[in-house]
Amino acid sequence: MSDTVYADPGYRDLDVGTIMREGHPDIAEGDEHIVSAVRKLRADLGRPLRVLDVGSGSGDLSLMLARALPDCEVIANEIAPNPLAQARAKLAGRPRARVFDRPFEEWDEPVEVVVSWGSHHHLAHDYLRHVRRVLTPDGVLVIGDEFCPEYLTAEDRERLARAEEVLLVDGYVFDSAAAAEAYRASGEVPEWSLRLERDRRRALWTWYKFVGDHAAARGAWPVLIAELAIARDDLVTGNAEEHKTSPLLLERELALNGFAVHDKTVIGDRDPALQSFVVYTCRAGA
């Protein structure tokens, strides 16, 4: 955590969340989609909701939610000092909004909505189990991320569909606990996991070049500079704090954690190699 752009003291005077909404593709559109998904749940359930925004960053989306849903309780959950201070300041005038400044895994109150927006690729993926524990029976997980544009093949998808567990160890994907254990014991990465990682890096690089060009074309130099650091972190296979994987992989992880996807919205109407942002609305199923 200490050396990501979110925690780096060099970014203390910069609100990374806010600049990204201007100079980075697809984030502002995702915000709008998430706010309307939560507003719809508020209308469907007919009662004020408690909404937890996990990895809220500097609180831009939390503030949008608090404004759009004035009778709901909005909790911005963040642990890195710079964005935490920024989120506190943004939410200060909102009586029903608050900040939870410990790791999400320590949150233990029931909530109707967990929003995970851009945070999935920063967290150990087993946080999805904790989401299930804290969601009310009628609750919803709205999970959107900047994914690595899809790099899994139809065969990979079939293989994952047969997997009873999906694990990410040192940045490599394993489709069974036994395969992960064998890797831990021998240090040898199976051919399939190596190939997925190679394809991930290629797809990521295409995406980051597009993001960089998008920022440069708008003169959004702080965004480009931050993205160069983020791209470097992400391309380092074992960097657990910045590791974007594929939408299909998340879909399998959601199913394995007992979530049913009710809506899937892809942001950005372009070539699939340049489609990174996807937002899912999920309910706890069986």
Ligand SMILES: C[S@@+](CC[C@H](N)C(=O)[O-])C[C@H]1O[C@@H](n2cnc3c(N)ncnc32)[C@H](O)[C@@H]1O
């Ligand atoms: C890309 S940022 C999310 C951006 C933010 N959701 C927004 O809308 O601007 C991911 C954030 O997750 C936070 N994070 C990482 N691990 C966490 C944890 N265990 N609990 C809460 N937040 C965490 C990081 O500090 C980082 O600020």
